[in-house]
Amino acid sequence: xxxxxxxxxxxxxxxxxxxxYSPNRFQAQADAVNLICGAKTxxxxxxxxxxxxxxxxxxxxxxxxxxxxxxxxACMHGLEIGGEMNLAAAIQVAQxxxxxRQNKKQQQxxxxxxxxxxxxxxKQLEMIGRKLKKNSVALDIVDYGEExxxxxxxxxxxxxxxxxxxxxxxxVPSGPNAxxxxxxxxxxxxxxxxxxxxxxxxxxxxxxGGVSGFDLGVDPNLDPELALALRVSMEExxxxxxxxxxxxxxxxxxxxxxxxxxxxxxxxxxxxxSASASGIEDKKDDLMDDENALLQRALxxxxxxxxxxxHEQRDTEMSDAAAEDPDLALALQFSVQESGKDSSSQTEMTxxxxxxxxxxxxLASLPGVDPNDPSVKELLASMQNQAEKKEEPKExxxxxxx
Amino acid sequence: MAAESATAxxxxxxxxxxCVDWSGVECLNQSSSHSLVNALKxxxxxxxxxxxxxxxxxxxxxxxxxxxxxxxxxxxxxxxxEEGPKTIKLYSNREHMxxxxxxxxxxxxxxxxxxxxxxxxxxxxxxxxxxxxRSLTIFIEDNQSAGDITKVQKIALFGTTVETTDMKGLKKVxxx
Numbered sequence: 001x002x003x004x005x006x007x008x009x010x011x012x013x014x015x016x017x018x019x020x021y022s023p024n025r026f027q028a029q030a031d032a033v034n035l036i037c038g039a040k041t042x043x044x045x046x047x048x049x050x051x052x053x054x055x056x057x058x059x060x061x062x063x064x065x066x067x068x069x070x071x072x073x074a075c076m077h078g079l080e081i082g083g084e085m086n087l088a089a090a091i092q093v094a095q096x097x098x099x100x101r102q103n104k105k106q107q108q109x110x111x112x113x114x115x116x117x118x119x120x121x122x123k124q125l126e127m128i129g130r131k132l133k134k135n136s137v138a139l140d141i142v143d144y145g146e147e148x149x150x151x152x153x154x155x156x157x158x159x160x161x162x163x164x165x166x167x168x169x170x171x172v173p174s175g176p177n178a179x180x181x182x183x184x185x186x187x188x189x190x191x192x193x194x195x196x197x198x199x200x201x202x203x204x205x206x207x208x209g210g211v212s213g214f215d216l217g218v219d220p221n222l223d224p225e226l227a228l229a230l231r232v233s234m235e236e237x238x239x240x241x242x243x244x245x246x247x248x249x250x251x252x253x254x255x256x257x258x259x260x261x262x263x264x265x266x267x268x269x270x271x272x273x274s275a276s277a278s279g280i281e282d283k284k285d286d287l288m289d290d291e292n293a294l295l296q297r298a299l300x301x302x303x304x305x306x307x308x309x310x311h312e313q314r315d316t317e318m319s320d321a322a323a324e325d326p327d328l329a330l331a332l333q334f335s336v337q338e339s340g341k342d343s344s345s346q347t348e349m350t351x352x353x354x355x356x357x358x359x360x361x362x363l364a365s366l367p368g369v370d371p372n373d374p375s376v377k378e379l380l381a382s383m384q385n386q387a388e389k390k391e392e393p394k395e396x397x398x399x400x401x402x
Numbered sequence: 403m404a405a406e407s408a409t410a411x412x413x414x415x416x417x418x419x420x421c422v423d424w425s426g427v428e429c430l431n432q433s434s435s436h437s438l439v440n441a442l443k444x445x446x447x448x449x450x451x452x453x454x455x456x457x458x459x460x461x462x463x464x465x466x467x468x469x470x471x472x473x474x475x476x477x478x479x480x481x482x483x484e485e486g487p488k489t490i491k492l493y494s495n496r497e498h499m500x501x502x503x504x505x506x507x508x509x510x511x512x513x514x515x516x517x518x519x520x521x522x523x524x525x526x527x528x529x530x531x532x533x534x535x536r537s538l539t540i541f542i543e544d545n546q547s548a549g550d551i552t553k554v555q556k557i558a559l560f561g562t563t564v565e566t567t568d569m570k571g572l573k574k575v576x577x578x
Contacts, residue, residue: 099500099502104497104498130458130459131458133431133457133458134430134431134457134458134459134461134501135430135431135500135501135502136430136431163434163457164434
């Protein structure tokens with residue numbers, strides 16, 4: 001519940017036309033910005049968020065810090081891509097914008113989306129970082145896009161700015177995972193862990209589903225085929241989770257090395273849920289309406305209370321999909337596992353978060369994770385031990401299917 | 403001189419730490435382990451082992467609001483010989499200053515601390531400039547050794563309160 005004023009610096013340089021993040025970098029960034037604005041305002045209604053561009057015609061403040069989400073979303077429309085990003089000037093302008101915030105009691109924070117090469121030297125960035133620290137401004141950096149020397153420069157900047165872990169950096173490699181999904185589980189979103197994981201879980205469900213309070217019971221009303229497919233996929237996922245967990249153990253090692261996204265189990269679990277949600281989305285395209293599937297699936301996973309009767313139906317339909325996507329398997333596993341317990345979404349999410357097998361599966365699906373890394377294997381082994389007890393009865397089923 | 407300043411303090415001046423509005427006290431560029439409380443609060447500041455330390459560089463910006471209007475007479479700043487503050491600038495009634503605008507307006511008073519000051523000798527301020535103080539900003543520009551870290555062991559403010567509605571205040575000291 002920290003009272004915060006945030007300035008988000010958007011990269012709208014030419015490099016944002018690149019499609020290595022779907023649909024293109026700029027769109028992925030815009031989605032992430034929207035999510036962050038929502039998250040910040042939800043954390044504390046008095047929080048304000050402002051947006052500015054780093055490239056294009058020049059460093060320009062689009063919206064001064066405000067708690068009005070509509071203004072922020074509106075300003076993202078019609079943004080033109082072009083030019084080069086000027087990180088130093090952008091951070092200085094952001095600092096100035098924060099200095100003139102209306103409520104001086106708010107903590108100052110700058111979130112930078114660095115998606116194109118940085119032309120400044122490390123020394124210059126460190127000086128900027130120290131100046132930010134001196135004025136007690138926290139800095140969050142989202143590093144994506146080009147790689148050449150950028151992570152080191154940004155890490156140096158973070159080191160200069162960081163004061164008591166209030167500043168964070170996230171490196172997002174290109175791949176199937178949406179930028180916003182990856183960010184949801186990071187401290188950038190969860191606000192330094194306070195009340196974060198629960199909110200992030202809700203955000204993940206909301207992002208994938210857009211509604212709350214639905215469960216499988218509503219499916220038949222909207223789309224019977226969808227409901228059926230969901231049930232089948234749930235069962236399949238559960239069956240696949242065993243295999244996924246093992247793969248996850250290997251990949252988790254890479255993930256641990258790779259980035260900030262596993263800073264806490266809670267965070268990872270949350271991310272896994274959202275990643276699973278997106279995975280399921282991919283798989284269900286041909287079976288049903290994309291949007292509906294996503295919504296229903298994600299919601300069902302988090303709020304599942306009727307899956308016990310649906311296992312058998314799901315098995316058949318989801319065999320192919322689940323086999324390819326450990327995330328999907330995980331998601332199904334979640335919903336199935338939770339079906340026998342309290343069906344309140346809150347409790348389920350908490351339990352999901354506590355389930356280490358899910359963590360490993362999620363980790364496995366994350367790109368850049370090296371399955372052969374011994375440290376990762378160890379980590380996963382410890383997690384596996386907890387998961388194995390639950391999953392033993394399902395293992396024979398898994399073996400048969402394979 | 404020393405006797406004079408000592409009597410000046412005794413005569414009508416009160417330690418203003420009771421008048422400080424602790425919820426609004428701020429310090430920019432302080433190190434998280436050595437914060438302003440160590441230098442300002444009674445009990446903490448008497449202990450020379452507890453001090454306020456600067457973080458990224460040697461400058462410090464301390465903002466002290468008061469819960470009533472005060473007149474500021476003198477100030478005591480204690481610090482170690484090497485890393486104690488040297489040049490300090492005081493601004494009255496300027497809210498929320500930053501390092502970037504310390505040079506934008508002239509200070510109400512500025513002084514260079516000597517060794518004696520660092521040992522506890524009070525610095526008499528330009529009383530006329532501090533007749534109506536709601537908040538005080540202390541800008542420590544550099545330290546004795548020109549090093550990267552500034553340490554302050556004690557900050558004490560002496561003055562008198564003005565006749566304003568102070569619920570907690572019991573004494574009204576007027577001086578002519």
